Amino acid sequence: MTIQWFPGHMAKARRQVTEKLKLIDIVFELVDARIPLSSRNPMIDEIIKNKPRLVLLNKADMADPKRTKEWISYFAENDIPALAIDSHAGVGMKQIVAEANLILKDKFDKMTARGIRPRAIRALIVGIPNVGKSTLINRLAKKKIAQTGDRPGVTKAQQWIKVGKELELLDTPGILWPKFEDQSVGLKLATTGAIKDTILNLQDIAVYALSFLKENYPLSLKERYQLEEIPSEIVPLFDEIGKRRGCMMPGGMTDYDKVAELVIRDIRSENLGKITFERP
Numbered sequence: 001m002t003i004q005w006f007p008g009h010m011a012k013a014r015r016q017v018t019e020k021l022k023l024i025d026i027v028f029e030l031v032d033a034r035i036p037l038s039s040r041n042p043m044i045d046e047i048i049k050n051k052p053r054l055v056l057l058n059k060a061d062m063a064d065p066k067r068t069k070e071w072i073s074y075f076a077e078n079d080i081p082a083l084a085i086d087s088h089a090g091v092g093m094k095q096i097v098a099e100a101n102l103i104l105k106d107k108f109d110k111m112t113a114r115g116i117r118p119r120a121i122r123a124l125i126v127g128i129p130n131v132g133k134s135t136l137i138n139r140l141a142k143k144k145i146a147q148t149g150d151r152p153g154v155t156k157a158q159q160w161i162k163v164g165k166e167l168e169l170l171d172t173p174g175i176l177w178p179k180f181e182d183q184s185v186g187l188k189l190a191t192t193g194a195i196k197d198t199i200l201n202l203q204d205i206a207v208y209a210l211s212f213l214k215e216n217y218p219l220s221l222k223e224r225y226q227l228e229e230i231p232s233e234i235v236p237l238f239d240e241i242g243k244r245r246g247c248m249m250p251g252g253m254t255d256y257d258k259v260a261e262l263v264i265r266d267i268r269s270e271n272l273g274k275i276t277f278e279r280p
């Protein structure tokens, strides 16, 4: 479902998350491992304030493992614990519980010392649309949780989902908006499929993606499209890919829309390998 983020919706989404923060011990901030900055909410620090937090770099199966390591170090240097996970396959689920236990150890030890009976850690998943919140909840719950959604504007009763004995999750995640201010953020969100293609021009997205790949993953580009050399200009690169892939119009002109579509599809289905679009 696409959400139109108007200022009123943002305020409401923020209020809903703020309300839920009162109920929980820790926030699991879900980001896309391929674009860990662009897939973050720009106001997240201000919204969650000093609530303990664990950043989860989701879809790590699609990201460049070398870059994922760099990102985890980057977050650690900023005193934010982070883990790489793949909610789709269920990789990293045990580490989430272990890491949450570690982060909250002091708080829970103090509670025990004061004679408060140990209880499960309570967590809330937050993230921008399409980052994998429902997939993660279902993975952790080990069953499919009904998707009633917590769209800005829709309210429902809170329910806890048990994850083993040690963790409880709020069943509806907090949905927050991405950064929109910066054109390159929009292009990255579109390239990875986080926002609908119709919002941005397909050729613009492909120009961004191909320019990035040319600089950062030239070998993947060469291999996928059987290019001997990568043209230094973007239009000849479109032409070359078009020629190799039969994206031509009658009369021998390159069908640029078709090339754009093909490239974007290839990126999203990992045909160009594991790619990360941002470095710390």
Ligand SMILES: Nc1nc2c(ncn2[C@@H]2O[C@H](COP(=O)(O)OP(=O)(O)OP(=O)(O)O)[C@@H](O)[C@H]2O)c(=O)[nH]1
Binding pocket: 001, 058, 059, 060, 061, 062, 085, 086, 087, 088, 089, 127, 128, 129, 130, 131, 132, 133, 134, 135, 136, 175
């Ligand atoms: N490869 C891969 N795909 C994932 C992963 N997690 C989620 N996905 C896919 O990403 C898409 C979006 O996942 P959802 O769980 O619906 O995302 P969401 O954050 O709940 O989205 P909204 O309901 O729009 O807020 C789905 O197609 C998932 O299958 C992952 O770790 N790896």
